[in-house]
Structure formats: structure tokens, C-alpha cells
Amino acid sequence: MQMFSVYVTGTDTGIGKTLASSGLLHALRGHGLRAIGMKPVASGCELREGQWRNADALALLAASTPKPAYADLNPYALPSPLAPELAAGDAGIEVSLQRLLDAHARLAAKADALVVEGVGGWAAPLSSTLMQADFVHALRIPVVLVVGMRLGCLNHALLSARAITADGVHLAGWIASHVDPGMERVQDNLRMLHDRLPAPCWGVLPHVNAPDPAQMAMRLRIPMLAE
Ligand SMILES: Nc1ncnc2c1ncn2[C@@H]1O[C@H](COP(=O)(O)OP(=O)(O)OP(=O)(O)O)[C@@H](O)[C@H]1O
Numbered sequence: 001m002q003m004f005s006v007y008v009t010g011t012d013t014g015i016g017k018t019l020a021s022s023g024l025l026h027a028l029r030g031h032g033l034r035a036i037g038m039k040p041v042a043s044g045c046e047l048r049e050g051q052w053r054n055a056d057a058l059a060l061l062a063a064s065t066p067k068p069a070y071a072d073l074n075p076y077a078l079p080s081p082l083a084p085e086l087a088a089g090d091a092g093i094e095v096s097l098q099r100l101l102d103a104h105a106r107l108a109a110k111a112d113a114l115v116v117e118g119v120g121g122w123a124a125p126l127s128s129t130l131m132q133a134d135f136v137h138a139l140r141i142p143v144v145l146v147v148g149m150r151l152g153c154l155n156h157a158l159l160s161a162r163a164i165t166a167d168g169v170h171l172a173g174w175i176a177s178h179v180d181p182g183m184e185r186v187q188d189n190l191r192m193l194h195d196r197l198p199a200p201c202w203g204v205l206p207h208v209n210a211p212d213p214a215q216m217a218m219r220l221r222i223p224m225l226a227e
């Protein structure tokens with residue numbers, strides 16, 4: 001089987017990318033695949049035993065089998081909780097596309113499937129000269145858009161889909177995550193997303209307290225693996 005790798009972007013920061021990515025890793029494993037996550041660039045880290053560690057990267061590591069080296073899963077662990085360009089500046093480094101591609105290749109050598117979680121929303125830059133679209137182009141992989149279900153999500157979802165397509169990247173699907181338990185008319189909003197987004201829905205993650213990625217996997221259906 002051809003290597004499965006997908007880039008997970010979202011309508012914004014804090015809307016369920018890590019949850020959806022971890023759920024996808026469990027779903028892929030349910031298809032008998034060795035599935036590894038990647039958080040190429042993470043800003044906001046804690047020191048653990050003298051090493052900078054990011055919560056998203058650790059969540060993806062926990063959902064990955066086999067377990068890769070942390071530095072391959074998360075080649076850039078930037079301490080400051082800022083946009084990557086600023087966080088990298090604080091750390092005195094610049095994000096290099098080649099280093100990201102090398103880490104992705106090392107992960108790919110260990111797995112049948114990779115799930116790469118992006119940074120913030122689609123147009124969040126990785127550096128002053130590197131957009132997420134550049135990385136995804138170089139990898140030649142499709143994108144899945146996580147839509148955080150809250151007021152304003154239609155605008156964010158449709159703009160994101162338009163930008164992804166305009167960047168010449170294939171939008172393979174979208175996943176809704178019910179982040180805001182107070183959102184009204186969720187079903188109507190989901191219908192409007194179904195009607196307007198130019199890609200299939202891979203699943204809807206309900207709102208639950210302390211969501212469990214393995215449970216969320218049961219809500220996901222990856223069209224290219226179906227049947
Ligand atoms: N369906 C859901 N039900 C309950 N809580 C959710 C759901 N989706 C996301 N959350 C919660 O919302 C918060 C943000 O989710 P998550 O960390 O997955 O977002 P993200 O898009 O990866 O954020 P970042 O941009 O920081 O990477 C987390 O606390 C997560 O548990």
C-alpha cells in the first residue's frame with residue numbers, strides 16, 4: 001500500500017486539531033496500519049528533564065505506534081507560546097524546510113501512515129519565508145480541515161477551504177469538532193458546511209468533557225481506507 005500521510009489544519013488555533021489528529025491515529029491503527037503523528041513546529045513548551053516538550057507533540061506521541069524519537073515527531077519545540085516566527089526568533093533559530101522534510105522522511109520509514117498536525121490555521125506562517133503550504137507542497141500530501149464548531153465557523157471554514165485550494169493543495173476532507181458546548185443550531189451549521197465545503201466530511205466529534213482520542217476514532221471514517 002502507498003504511504004498514507006495527511007496534513008491536519010484547522011479553522012483556527014484551539015479548535016480540535018490535536019484531538020482530531022490523535023483520533024485519526026487511532027482510526028488508522030484500527031485499519032491495521034502503523035500510524036505516527038508529527039507536530040513539525042510547536043510553540044509553547046515546558047522543560048521536562050532538561051528537554052523542551054510540547055503538549056500537542058506529547059499527545060500525538062501517546063497516540064502513535066510505534067513510538068518515534070521525540071525530535072523526529074517534533075523537530076522544532078519552541079519554548080515561547082507565540083506565532084512560530086516570533087517563538088523561533090526568541091530561541092535564536094529559523095525554521096528550515098529541509099529539516100522538516102528530513103524528520104517527516106524518518107517517520108515515514110517507520111510507519112504506514114503519518115498524521116501531521118499544522119500550526120494554528122492554514123495561513124499561519126512557519127517562518128518569515130516559509131508558509132505551511134510550502135511544506136505541504138514539498139511533501140505532496142493532502143490536507144484535512146478541522147472545523148471548530150462555534151459561531152463564525154462557516155466563514156472560517158469556507159475561507160480556509162478556498163485558501164487551501166488556491167494554494168494548489170488537495171483538500172481531502174473535513175472533520176467537525178464540537179468545541180463550544182453552547183453553540184446553537186449545530187445540526188443546521190453542519191448541514192451548511194456539508195452543502196458548501198468542496199470535500200467529504202470524515203466525521204463529527206461530539207462535545208465531551210475530557211475527550212478520549214480512541215473514542216473519537218470511532219466517529220471518524222477515512223474515505224481512502226473505507227472498504
Ligand atoms: N469535541 C470536543 N469536545 C470537547 N473538548 C474539545 C473538543 N474538541 C476540542 N476540545 C478541547 O478544546 C481544546 C483545544 O483542542 P485542541 O488542543 O485539539 O486544539 P488545536 O486546534 O490542536 O489547538 P492548537 O492550535 O493549540 O494546536 C482542548 O482542551 C480540547 O480538549
Ligand SMILES: [Mg+2]
Pocket residue numbers: 017018019056117
Ligand atoms: Mg494542537
